[in-house]
Amino acid sequence: MLLAAARSDALNRFATRSAAVRRATRAFMPGESMDDGLAAGARIAATGRRLLYTRLGEALTDIREADAVRDHYLGLFDAIKARGLDAEVSVKPTQLGFDQSLEKCREHCLVLARKAEETGSALWLDMEDSTTVDRTIELYRAIRSVHRRAGLAVQAYLYRTPKDVEALIAVTPTLRLVKGAYAEPASVAFPKKADTDRAYEAIAGQMLEAAARGACLPIFGTHDVPLLRRIIAKARALGVQPRQYEIHMLYGIRDGEQQRLRAEGETIATLISYGEAWYRWYMRRLAERPANVGFVVRSMFG
Template sequence: MLRDTLLYLSQHDGLRNFALSNRTARNFSHRFVAGEQLSDSIEVTRTLNQQGLSVALDHLGENVTDAREARAATEDYIRALECIKESGLDANISIKLTALGLDIAQELCEENLRRLLSEAGRLGIFVCIDMESSAYTERTIDLTLRLHREFAQVGTVIQAYLYRSKDDLERLLQEGVRVRLVKGAYKEPPDLAFPQKAEVDANYVRLMGMLLARGNFPAIATHDEAMITAACRFARDHGISRDAFEFQMLYGIRRDLQERLAREGYHVRVYVPYGSQWYPYLMRRLAERPANLMFVLSNLWR
């Protein structure tokens, strides 16, 4: 019930507008968001690199309804690519198709995405297409598969809580697409997604085995130590090198675990979001993990 409530609030326009203009809420967001400017995220990336951690930069923003906003988002992503290259950072980027105009027109989104991938290819930087709600899953998979034949440096995300994910993952594996595996952070109906956490966890482990055995440098994105232990055991038992995959975790969550895995010789990439549209992202993070909510509430009480 708490998770459902937080996911509902993540889409509440009134609360979003209040949070974005509230200094206390903005200060709390800095636990999970690098800042509102690209320069903030570059400084955070530099610090994480010094700790032996790679980074995936995400310029927050989604579901744009104006073509000019979609083109501006494309320019923002390209600036991030240029800054990564100029600064010599160990980082790539994650993007959302609705930020590039998918809600406006498929053609507009593809035009912006092609431009972005062309620049990423020139600079030699990987681009991960984030997975949004199930309303976009089919289009995201199809577009990724089609463009991967032209741009080898593009990959996408599979959400373990969707029933369809095994079939989607199979299609991506056959084409050699890089995949990040997550549990899923959107509110989905029970006819599309596993309703129970235990079912999601079991499907995550199944998909994780497929990825580790057959994937192209897959990303195991989780803070769940049971899932991480299962991944390490599977890799060890099947003779899979630690250089063949990476763990991914969110900025501000389980920093101790990130650093420990890096010390043990695993590749660890931290997902670092930045930008002014941090409210929906933050609410989904609180919904995913009760400990995040307790962190915010304890700071609010103090």
């Protein structure tokens, strides 16, 4: 229901006007402006964590909006460099005109990839719903040719992902393995969470084996700490050290665990989202843990 509600324009209008719902979003985002994100980042960086930034907003309706999104991210790379933050930037292809013109989207991604290279940062492509996977991989291959540290998210719930990972390993990729956050049909994705969890562990093993021969930089994007513990044990067994893989989690989720893993010597990055267009993204966060809905309701009733 929550993922279906994410697509509702009427609920989007209601939620973004509601002061209580906006207040509740603060658990997962420090604010709507780039400065809010940068200030929160400086606090997190002081705990020894790396950072990732994303500006919320997806599925544009007019290709001209993509120019403004590209310019925003160019400014973000400059701001990261000016503040000396160890931070990277993650974008959704549909923010950059993917649905309107793949050609234009590729141009924007290449401009951002060169900027990432120039400022010593990195550009990431998020993975969106399953209809976008082939074209997102194609975009990744294009930016990877000008930007060595470019990263791509892959989703464990899709049946196709082990094959995609195998093919990508040929270009020595940086891959962020996530469970997957979209409502997908059983024809393309595991309907049961337990199957996704098992697939995650198997693909993590595949990525670590590639890391052991220098063919992949694996990033594990999950808050599932027992699963992470098994992955860390597998890394050790293969001789893969904490600098040869990373763990990424979202701002506001399992912060204590993020700090504990950091203290144990793991490389941890916190992904900070900010922006005005938070509705769809926020609904996906609620869907991941419906107990969070209680938090919104409590905020609405004081």
